Amino acid sequence: MKEEKPMLGLKNLVSIDIGSNLIKVVQLGQFSGKIRLEKAGVIDNPISNFRSDGYGVSRNAIARAIRHSLRKNRIKARDAVSSLGGSSIIIQYFKFPPLSGKELENAVQLEAQRVMGSELNGMETDFLVLPRNQKGAPGQDILFAAVPKEMVQQRRQILEQAGLNPIVVDIDCLALTNCFLRLKNLASGEDIMLLNLGARLISLAILGKESLYLVRDISLDLEAPLDLKEENMLNRTVEEIHRSIHYYQGRVQGNKVTRVFLTGGGSMTSEISNLFSKALGLPVEKWNPMQDLEYTPGKLAYQFKQSQGYLLAIAIGLGLREK
Numbered sequence: 001m002k003e004e005k006p007m008l009g010l011k012n013l014v015s016i017d018i019g020s021n022l023i024k025v026v027q028l029g030q031f032s033g034k035i036r037l038e039k040a041g042v043i044d045n046p047i048s049n050f051r052s053d054g055y056g057v058s059r060n061a062i063a064r065a066i067r068h069s070l071r072k073n074r075i076k077a078r079d080a081v082s083s084l085g086g087s088s089i090i091i092q093y094f095k096f097p098p099l100s101g102k103e104l105e106n107a108v109q110l111e112a113q114r115v116m117g118s119e120l121n122g123m124e125t126d127f128l129v130l131p132r133n134q135k136g137a138p139g140q141d142i143l144f145a146a147v148p149k150e151m152v153q154q155r156r157q158i159l160e161q162a163g164l165n166p167i168v169v170d171i172d173c174l175a176l177t178n179c180f181l182r183l184k185n186l187a188s189g190e191d192i193m194l195l196n197l198g199a200r201l202i203s204l205a206i207l208g209k210e211s212l213y214l215v216r217d218i219s220l221d222l223e224a225p226l227d228l229k230e231e232n233m234l235n236r237t238v239e240e241i242h243r244s245i246h247y248y249q250g251r252v253q254g255n256k257v258t259r260v261f262l263t264g265g266g267s268m269t270s271e272i273s274n275l276f277s278k279a280l281g282l283p284v285e286k287w288n289p290m291q292d293l294e295y296t297p298g299k300l301a302y303q304f305k306q307s308q309g310y311l312l313a314i315a316i317g318l319g320l321r322e323k
Contacts, residue, residue: 013077013319014026014070014075014078014081014164015081015315016318017083017172017175017318019050020050020198020201021044022044022265023044023062023066024311024315025039025041025043025073025315026040026319028319031294035182035183035294036293036295037295039074040300040308040312040315042311047061059158059161060161063162066158067163073301078164079167081166081170081318083169084147084151084152084169084171085217086201086217088148088151089145089147090123091144091171091216092143092144092146093141093143093251094108094141094144095140096108096139097138097140099140111144112144116146122149127143128142128143129141131210131211131212145171152169168318170318172314173204173205173217175317176314177194177205178318179289179316180205180287180289180317181210183320187209189208189209190208191256192258193206193282194207195262195267198264198265199266200225202217202240202266203215204217204241204244213248213252214244214248216244218240220236220237228266228276229272234275241280258282258283260280260282261286262284262285262286262287263289264313265311267286286310288309288310289312289313289316290309290312
């Protein structure tokens with residue numbers, strides 16, 4: 001039985017995942033201790049080839065689309081969480097001796113300053129203390145994230161223009177990880193890779209039972225949507241995935257990825273599991289987070305299909321975020 005952790009107020013919270021092609025809107029609830037998917041909507045992004053790290057884009061059309069989706073799906077919640085992804089987001093891993101409180105904050109800030117220099121001044125930053133990778137291993141592993149302040153401000157403005165109160169702006173790959181760890185029950189000692197295949201961005205996480213080893217975004221700077229059936233595109237993606245596996249194996253001695261889970265719009269493509277399995281030499285399966293949630297089909301968006309659940313992992317993970 002998983003330990004219940006305090007979450008943001010689900011009833012009054014809406015999660016907004018703004019992708020390059022689609023916008024996903026989710027509201028969760030809780031009944032008898034179980035998480036329920038109460039509302040879900042997927043709409044086209046009115047900005048063609050939208051990038052969350054693209055500055056200066058018109059935000060009015062996106063805000064209007066979100067407002068329309070909230071009305072259409074009868075979502076009255078006004079507190080909102082959203083997330084960002086892309087190559088502008090910097091993720092670093094630090095290791096320190098055991099520290100606590102202000103000592104740890106100061107150590108992270110000094111190390112970030114050493115690594116990033118003056119670039120740090122234009123960034124919103126946060127860090128996460130990771131679970132120990134090995135029993136008895138000395139020190140603390142820290143995941144440090146830096147996001148351009150302008151990106152965060154633009155996302156907040158979109159949500160505000162949609163009539164929402166932005167309370168958290170997270171990172172795509174962390175929201176994805178949160179969704180999986182909260183909904184799936186991995187065996188002890190099993191490490192898996194999770195890939196969210198978006199239209200132009202792939203969010204990657206390597207994790208174990210209640211453990212997080214590596215997260216990153218794979219951005220291939222594409223002019224057209226990602227087509228993993230195209231051999232060159234698949235090869236470039238697999239090369240980046242192998243780099244991630246090698247980095248993980250360097251950080252966590254003796255561990256191996258045993259399975260790969262695919263989610264996101266790209267995972268709905270036929271034969272995609274076989275393509276990745278052959279390329280990576282690992283068992284690959286698709287993961288629809290709706291299969292691990294309670295929901296009443298008729299209460300979701302009009303004509304919303306369970307197959308669209310593959311699109312919702314990041315939005316659901318945002319809603320499951322701890323306080």
